Amino acid sequence: MNDTPRILIAEDDVNDLMLTRRALSRFRQGLPVKDFQTGVAILEYLQASLPLEQTAEQRPGLILLDIKMPLMGGLEVLEQIREKRLCPATPIVIYSSSQEPRDIARAYAACANSFVRKPGDYVQYMEIIQRLAAYWLDTNLTGAGLSLQFSEQGAAGLG
Amino acid sequence: MIQIDRLTEPQPQGSQAWYQDIVEAQDEWVCCLGPDGSLRYANPASLGTFDLQRIDMPGQGWWSMVHPGDAPGVQASLAQLSPANPLVEIESRVFTAQGTVVWARFSCRGLFESAGQLVEIRAVGRDIxxxxxxxxxxxxxxxxxxxxxxxxxxxxxxxxxxxxxxxxxxxxxxxxxxxxxxxxxxxxxxxxxxxxxxxxxxxxxxxPDQQVDQAGLVQDVFAALQALNTTSSPTLVVHALPVCLAQPLLLRQVWQNLISNAIKHSRHRADARIEVGCDSAGPVPVYYVRDNGAGFDHQRPGASLDEGQGVGLAIVQRIVERKGGRIWAQSQPGAGATFHFTLAPESSRA
Structure with missing residues (x-):
């Protein structure tokens, strides 16, 4: 049994977190999910536990970042992750209630893998989170069983 | 003030001085430029705002006052000028003579010789x-x-x-x-x-506006409203509705508010009937939602639209007015009500 979290979530709104966790457990019961209430906490976790040479089984399959969090928002977390090249093979999805063009532009400038707007409606919310999990965990290839090598220059020019 | 001198000495109507006066008294910036941006004319408002000496320097040109961050966009817009497309609108930051940066919007009209070569740009701008x-x-x-x-x-x-x-x-x-x-x-x-x-x-x-199939939208809105309505089952009659250019979510809100209003005011009737249509006889299409409900006295101030509508109505009014249209109601107590709206200014064709 592998208890390494498959999904990491940074989300300060406990209500949204409950809905997200509910959707994920509906997608796959017992899916290991780890959540963080602040951007700083998820960054510290990533820095402490994710050396570059991790294999696919050890690295999370998806990171979900909320934008609006105190102290350090999701976009800043994303930029830090890219700048420090913390987990190059893990897709990072920005999900937020907002859909401001400048947020979207900033997310993609920092190589977000996806930008998703949290729907206001419960049914849609559940569906979108499940669809996200299905795509990024099951369809998307992150090199399962392989030890991906990343060059030091890989992320040059970012940020 | 300059204008006072002019007022005391009016120029003969139609004379060159009269025309010049019209241009020179403008608060907006009026400039004529060569295709390379060299300055041919600037009105006093421009002279008061921009450093025209700098513009006159060789290799500088009018565009030297454009903020470098916006210059590529300005160049791209001007490159679109052609005899078929002689007018472009430009928004950019520009430097004033004092060195400050202001946002400006320019309407630039290109003048072309018979072979289609650009010979002059006339720019009218303002501080936005x-x-x-x-x-x-x-x-x-x-x-x-x-x-x-x-x-x-x-x-x-x-x-x-x-x-x-x-x-x-x-x-x-x-x-x-x-x-x-x-x-x-x-x-x-x-x-x-x-x-x-x-x-x-x-x-x-x-x-951006999109083509909206209004007949489909109305059916859709009605079905969604009826799903929540357990007290009455009005008949909906939809007459021909043209496809129109609008923002779908906003247009939906207009129809939704008016139809929901019609359902509400006719729900005491077993033969409740709601008619939706469009009158295309006038300069712009006039859409309407008619019910055979309780109606109201539309002479009474404050009656009509705002009863029980709250935010919904304020939104509808904003949406309609933003399109240059208007919304009004006709009714008599007991004889039902008709709400009309337009989505374009009545002075123009939609």
């Missing part, structure tokens, strides 16, 4: 810094609204839905009905928040 500032504030506001209102709403309708999903079978029927009301009201408010957001984005000029 205030508008830009207002836009930024609106942007901040809409950002706050989208986040701070939507998140708690999601919790309201989401948790009510979860209670229904997980405990629905164990709860008394009245409890289930109340939870459904909470969930539906939360969802409805979520839609309103989305509409408010769309409106603010509309103000920012961000949402």
């Amino acid at each position: 810094s205030d508008r830009k500032r207002a836009h930024r504030e609106l942007e901040t506001f809409s950002h706050a609204v989208s986040h701070d209102l939507r998140a708690p709403l999601r919790a309201v309708n989401g948790f009510a839905a979860i209670l229904l999903e997980d405990y629905g079978t164990k709860l008394p029927a009245e409890c289930v009905a109340l939870l459904e009301r909470i969930r539906d009201a939360g969802t409805r408010m979520g839609t309103l928040v989305d509409v408010l957001l769309s409106l603010s984005h509309l103000e920012l000029g961000r949402i």
Whole structure:
């Protein structure tokens, strides 16, 4: 049994977190999910536990970042992750209630893998989170069983 | 003031001095440029704002006052000038003679010789810094609204839905009905928040209009409203409705408010009937929603639209007015009501 979290979530709104966790457990019961209430906490976790040479089984399959969090928002977390090249093979999805063009532009400038707007409606919310999990965990290839090598220059020019 | 001198000595109408006076008294910047940006004419308003000596220096040209960050966009817009497309609108930051930066909007008209070669650009511009500032504030506001209102709403309708999903079978029927009301009201408010957001984005000029199939939209709106209406089953008659250019979510809100209003005011009748259509005889299409309900005395001030409509109506009015249209009602007590609206200024063709 592998208890390494498959999904990491940074989300300060406990209500949204409950809905997200509910959707994920509906997608796959017992899916290991780890959540963080602040951007700083998820960054510290990533820095402490994710050396570059991790294999696919050890690295999370998806990171979900909320934008609006105190102290350090999701976009800043994303930029830090890219700048420090913390987990190059893990897709990072920005999900937020907002859909401001400048947020979207900033997310993609920092190589977000996806930008998703949290729907206001419960049914849609559940569906979108499940669809996200299905795509990024099951369809998307992150090199399962392989030890991906990343060059030091890989992320040059970012940020 | 300059104008006073002019007023005391009016120029002969139609004379060159008379025409010149019209241009020179403008508060807007009026400039004529060669194709290379060299300055041929600038009115006093331009002279008062820009450093024309710098513009006159060799290799500089009028465009040297454009902020470097906006220069590529300005160049690209001007490159589009052609005999078939002689007018472009440009928004950019520009440097004033004092070294400050202001936002400006220029209408640039190209003049072409018979072979199609650009020979002159006539630019009329104005300071739009205030508008830009207002836009930024609106942007901040809409950002706050989208986040701070939507998140708690999601919790309201989401948790009510979860209670229904997980405990629905164990709860008394009245409890289930109340939870459904909470969930539906939360969802409805979520839609309103989305509409408010769309409106603010509309103000920012961000949402392009699309072709909307109005007949389909009306049927759709009616079906959604009837799904929530347990007290009456009015007949809906939809006459021919033209496809129109609009923002779909906003147009939906207009129809939804008017049809929901018609359902509400006719629900005491067993033969309730709602008629939707469009009168295309005038300069612009006039859309209408007619019911055979209670009606109201439209002479009474404050009657008509605003009864029981609240935010919904304010939004409808904003949407319609933003398109240059208007909305009005006709009714007599007991004889039903008709709401009309247009989506374009009546002086122009839609």
